[in-house]
Amino acid sequence: MAAQDQAEVRVQGPTLQRPARALLSTPVITATLVVALGWLFGRAPGLDRVALFEPVPEPAEATEAVPAPVLELGEATLPTETTERPELAQPETVDLNRASRVRPGAPGGQAPLPPIEVEKPPVPIEDPSGVALDGFYRALSAVQRKEPGAIARVLHHGDSIVVSDYVSGTLRRKLQEQFGDAGHGFVLMANAWPAYFHNDISRFASSGWKVSRIVGPLTPDGLYGLGGVSFRAPPGSRARFGTAKSGRFGRAVSRFEIAYVREPNGGELRLNLNGELHKTLSTQGERTEVAYERIEVPDGSHELEVVTTRGTSRAFGVVMERDTPGVVLDALGVQGARIRFLDQQDDAHWAEQLRWRAPALLIFQFGANESGDGFAYPMEDYHRTMKAVLEQARRAVPNAGCLVLGAMDRAEKRGAALQSMAVIPALVKEQRRASAEVGCAFWDTYTAMGGPGSMSAWVTRGLGQADLTHPTGSGSEVLASWVFRALMAGYDAHLAKER
Numbered sequence: 453m454a455a456q457d458q459a460e461v462r463v464q465g466p467t468l469q470r471p472a473r474a475l476l477s478t479p480v481i482t483a484t485l486v487v488a489l490g491w492l493f494g495r496a497p498g499l500d501r502v503a504l505f506e507p508v509p510e511p512a513e514a515t516e517a518v519p520a521p522v523l524e525l526g527e528a529t530l531p532t533e534t535t536e537r538p539e540l541a542q543p544e545t546v547d548l549n550r551a552s553r554v555r556p557g558a559p560g561g562q563a564p565l566p567p568i569e570v571e572k573p574p575v576p577i578e579d580p581s582g583v584a585l586d587g588f589y590r591a592l593s594a595v596q597r598k599e600p601g602a603i604a605r606v607l608h609h610g611d612s613i614v615v616s617d618y619v620s621g622t623l624r625r626k627l628q629e630q631f632g633d634a635g636h637g638f639v640l641m642a643n644a645w646p647a648y649f650h651n652d653i654s655r656f657a658s659s660g661w662k663v664s665r666i667v668g669p670l671t672p673d674g675l676y677g678l679g680g681v682s683f684r685a686p687p688g689s690r691a692r693f694g695t696a697k698s699g700r701f702g703r704a705v706s707r708f709e710i711a712y713v714r715e716p717n718g719g720e721l722r723l724n725l726n727g728e729l730h731k732t733l734s735t736q737g738e739r740t741e742v743a744y745e746r747i748e749v750p751d752g753s754h755e756l757e758v759v760t761t762r763g764t765s766r767a768f769g770v771v772m773e774r775d776t777p778g779v780v781l782d783a784l785g786v787q788g789a790r791i792r793f794l795d796q797q798d799d800a801h802w803a804e805q806l807r808w809r810a811p812a813l814l815i816f817q818f819g820a821n822e823s824g825d826g827f828a829y830p831m832e833d834y835h836r837t838m839k840a841v842l843e844q845a846r847r848a849v850p851n852a853g854c855l856v857l858g859a860m861d862r863a864e865k866r867g868a869a870l871q872s873m874a875v876i877p878a879l880v881k882e883q884r885r886a887s888a889e890v891g892c893a894f895w896d897t898y899t900a901m902g903g904p905g906s907m908s909a910w911v912t913r914g915l916g917q918a919d920l921t922h923p924t925g926s927g928s929e930v931l932a933s934w935v936f937r938a939l940m941a942g943y944d945a946h947l948a949k950e951r
Contacts, residue, residue, distance in 0.1 A: 523667070523668040523669075523670050523793075523796065524668055524669050524670065525669060525670050525671070525672060526664070526669035526670070527662040527663060527664050527669055527671075527684065528662070528663050528664075528665075528669055529660060529661070529662050529663075530642055530643065530644070530657075530659055530660065530661045530662075530663060531659055532643075532646070532659055533656070533657065533658055533659050534642045534643040534648075534655055534656055534657035534691070535656060536654065536655070536656070537649055540616070540649045541649075541651055542617070542618070542621050542622060542651050542925055542928070542929070543925070544625070544699055544700060544701070546925065546926055546929040547926075571933075571937065572937060573900065573933075573934035573935070573937045573938040573941075574899070574900045574934065575895070575896050575899050575900045575938075576938055576941065576942075577855070577893050577894070577895050577938045577939070577941075577942055578884070578887075578888075578893060578894045578895070578896070579893040579894075579942075580888045581888075581891045583891075584853060584854055584855070584891055584892055584893040585813070585853040585854075585855065585893050585939070585942055585946075586853065586946065587812055587813070587851045587852050587853040588604065588606075588812045588813035588852070588853030588939075589853070589942065589943050589946040589947075590812075591603075591604035591605075591812030591813075592604050592631060592779075592812075592943055593946075593947065593950075594777075595631050595632060595634075595777045595778060595779065596631060598777045599777065600777075601775075601777075602777040603634045603635075603773070603777065603778060603779070603780055604627075604631065604634075604778075604779045604780070604812040604813070605637070605779075605780045605781075605782070605809055605810060605811045605812055605813075606623075606624075606627070606779065606780070606781040606782065606811065606812065606813045606814075606815060607678075607782050607784060607806070607809060607811045607813070607814050607815065608620040608623070608781055608782065608783050608784060608815040608817065609784045609785075609786075609791075609794065609814070609815065609816050609817065609818075610783075610784070610785050610786075610789075610815075610816070610817035610818060610857075611785065611786060611787065611788070611789045611790075611817070611818055611819075611820050611821055612647065612785065612787050612788070612820060612821075612922065613785070613817065613820070613922060613923070613928070614783050614784065614785030614817060615645055615647050615648050615649075615785030615786065615787045616647050616648070616649045616785070617649055617650045617651050617783045617785070618922075618923065618925070618928035618932075619817065619857075619923075619928050619931050619932045619935065620781060620783035620785070620817075620932075621650070621651040621652070621783065621928075621932075622928060622929050622932030622933070622936075623781060623932040623935060623936055624636075624637075624651075624652075624701075624779070624781035624783070625651075625652070625701055626932065626933070626936040627779040627781065627936065628701060628778060628779050628781075630779075630940075631777075631778055631779045632776060632777050632778030632779065633701060633702070633704070633774065633776075633778050633779070634773060634774050634776055634777065634778030634779055634780045635705060635706070635771075635772050635773030635774045635778075635780045636650070636652060636653050636702050636705075636772045636773075636780070637771060637772065637773070637780045637781055637782035637783070638678050638679060638711075638769050638770070638771050638782040638783075638784065638809070639653060639655065639693060639769055639770055639771075639772070640679045640681055640683075640768070640769045641657060641661060641681075641683040641685075641691050641758070641767050641768065641769055641770070642657035642658075642661045642663075642683065642691055643657065644663050644665060644679075644681040644683075644787075645787040647787060648785070648787070650783060651701075651702075652696045652699060652701040652702030653693070653694070653695070653696055653702050653772070654692070654693070654694035654695060654696060654697055654755065655691075655692065655693060655694070656690075656691070656692040657689075657690065657691040657692070658688075658689050658690050658691070660685075660686065660689055661683050661684070661685050661689055661691075662683070662684040662685070662686075663681055663682065663683055663684075664676070664681070664682045665680060665681045665682075665786070666680040666681075666786060666789065666793045666794065666796040666797065667680075667786055667787070667788045667789050667793055670796065673740065673798065674796065674797055674798030674801060675713065675740075675742065675797075675798060675801050676768070676796070676797050676801075677711055677742075677767075677768025677769060677805060678711065678768060678769065678782065678784060678805045678806075678808070678809060679768060679769050679784050679786075680784065680786045680789070680793075680794070680796075680797070681768065681769075681786075682713075682766060682768065683766065683767050683768065684764055684765070684766050685719075685760040685764065685765055685766075685767070686760065686764055687719070687760050687761060687762060687763070687764075688759075688760065689759070689760045690757060690758065690759045690760070691757070691758045691770075692755055692756065692757045692758075693708065693755070693756050693758075693770045693772060694753075694754065694755030694756070695752075695753045695754060695755070695772075703753065704751050704752050704753065704774055705749065705751070705752075705753075705754050705772045705773070705774060706748065706749060706750075706751045706773060706774040706775040706776070707746055707747060707748050707749065707771075707772075707773055707774075707775070708746070708747045708749070708754075708756045708770055708771070708772055709744055709745065709746045709747070709770065709771040709773070710723075710733075710744065710745045710747075710758065710767060710769075710770050711742065711743075711744055711767065711768040711769055711770070711771070711805075711808075712733075712735055712742075712743055712744075712745065712765065712766060712767040712768065713735065713740060713741070713742055713743065713765075713766040713767065713768075714735055714736065714737030714739075714740070714741050714742075714743045715735070715736070715737055715739070715740040715741075715766065716736070716737065716738065716739070716740070717736065717763065717764075718734065718735035718736035718737060718763060718764075718765060718766070719734075719735050719736070719760055719761075719762050719763025719764050719765040720732060720733070720734055720735065720736075720760070720761050720762040720763060720765070721733040721734075721735060721758055721759065721760055721761065721765055721767075722758075722759040722760075722761045723745070723747065723756065723757070723758060723759075724756070724757040724759065725747065725749065725754065725755075725756055725757075726754055726755055727755070727757075730747060730756075732761070733745055735763075735765040735766065735767075736763075742768075742801065742804065742805075744808070751774055751775060751776070756770065758770070771809075782809065782811075788821055789818065789821060790818060790821050790822050790825070791816060791818040791822070791837070791838050791841055792834075792837035792838065792840075792841060794841045794844075795837065795840065795841055795844070799844060802844065802848070803844065803847070803848035804848075806845060806848040806849050807848055807849060810849070811849055811852045812852055812853060813852060813853040813854075813855065814845055814846075814849065814852050814853065814854045814855070814892075815855050815856075815857060816841075816842070816845075816854075816855070816856050816857070816892075817856075817857040818859070819858065819859025819860065819876075819879050819880075819883070820859070820860065820862065820921055820922070822834060822859070822875075822879055823859060823862045823873055823875050823876055823879060823921075825875075826873075826875050827875055827878070831878050831879075831881075831882055834879070834882050835882040835885060835886050838882065838883065838886045839886040839889060839890055842854065842856070842886060842887070842890040842892055843890055846890060846891065846892070853893070854887075854890070854891065854892035854893065855892060855893045855894070855895065855939075856883055856886075856887040856892050856893070856894050856895070857895050857897055857935065858879075858880045858883050858884065858894060858895060858896045858897045858898055858899075859876055859879045859880055859883065859897060859898060860897050860898065860901060860907070860921075860922075860923070860931075861876055861898050861901050861902070861903070861904070861905075861906045861907040861910075862876055862907055862920060862921050863905075863907040863908050863911075863920040864920065865920075870905075870907075870908040870911075870920065871904075871905065871908075872904045872905055872906070872907065872908075876898060877898070877904075880896065880898045880899075884896070893942075895935060895938055897931065900931075900934055907920055907921075908920070910923070910927055914926055914927075915927035915930060
């Protein structure tokens with residue numbers, strides 16, 4: 453249901469037709485102002501990489517909890533192109549010892565703090581069932597033995613921290629460095645949010661793509677694909693996906709796979725491979741159904757371009773993989789999302805999307821936006837809805853491992869002092885409880901950071917952003933290193949048990 457065809461539909465999100473309403477989206481306000489004005493480098497995920505060691509500005513006064521957005525039907529139009537953003541890329545090597553020192557002018561004085569230890573995680577993975585990660589560990593073992601066709605796929609769901617490929621990007625690199633690079637994984641057709649970014653890949657998309665998202669505006673049929681975003685493109689729209697042009701990761705691909713929709717009145721796509729026409733793909737069908745187009749290429753550097761040539765076509769994204777044993781990590785971030793928003797998808801459709809990717813591990817990393825809700829969203833409802841989402845995912849892919857990364861600490865300014873938000877321990881408690889009840893493993897990010905007051909200390913170290921909510925690039929490196937080490941400790945224990 454296009455917004456221009458439904459005059460009564462109020463559109464939420466960035467849109468050319470109704471720019472005033474776009475400003476009602478808090479995530480869009482933050483990310484757009486950062487990109488446009490360049491003076492809030494510590495606020496939006498990704499931009500802190502530009503000024504990683506600059507002084508931390510004073511945080512703003514604490515504000516009231518922001519309620520979850522009203523989810524409305526319609527489409528938003530993406531006003532800007534998706535372009536290369538090398539300044540947002542996470543460096544392959546991050547100087548954590550330097551990052552752990554107090555920045556000049558930062559709160560806390562000039563004295564150095566103890567360095568962050570990244571080799572050993574401060575807390576282990578909790579798994580009351582004892583088997584929550586066995587599916588992942590079996591997949592890693594097959595990869596390590598280099599069995600033909602062995603790929604350990606990780607689906608990393610999350611909010612803004614994953615939108616910018618923060619913890620997910622570092623975790624992907626570390627797993628691929630250890631077990632092999634089997635490809636980048638799933639990427640959206642275009643930037644559904646200004647802060648959407650992926651490391652180790654080359655991307656471009658024209659402006660004008662129309663989007664419906666699980667955070668609004670919503671599509672009536674509940675089909676959002678793997679990444680929570682449905683794209684419609686008028687003729688002349690284009691998107692490109694290619695291997696990385698530099699660095700050690702993402703330099704080769706063996707196949708592209710496009711996830712799109714066949715439907716009545718569908719359009720036509722021209723698929724160009726390395727600058728030459730590969731084929732023309734019709735998206736017209738007798739009924740609405742998800743379809744996939746796979747393009748095999750010799751393993752190496754390649755670029756796929758998708759161009760809409762006739763009518764309006766609907767698509768979700770593109771997967772890039774390789775025919776080699778290794779790890780693939782799909783970063784599935786949705787800006788402004790709560791974990792319960794994953795249930796905006798049609799249940800059968802979401803289950804089919806998960807089965808399509810055949811994951812060895814499901815990761816869920818939410819909590820920042822739930823903390824913004826405060827206690828206005830009751831904890832019993834949070835527990836119930838989180839448990840329902842985890843149960844849906846586990847039913848869809850019962851052989852996959854399941855891991856919940858607990859909420860980070862989040863601070864607020866009260867007078868001259870910074871203190872942790874009271875809702876954070878309550879969220880962590882419900883996340884741990886729901887994980888155990890469903891049979892998922894749990895990693896306590898809050899305790900790993902240092903518990904109450906830790907975000908303030910992380911900001912002082914240069915590991916937390918000035919918004920007192922998100923990590924910096926260095927902080928993300930620390931968190932991902934801890935999660936990786938915790939997973940490897942579990943993997944070693946699994947191998948010892950199997951001997």
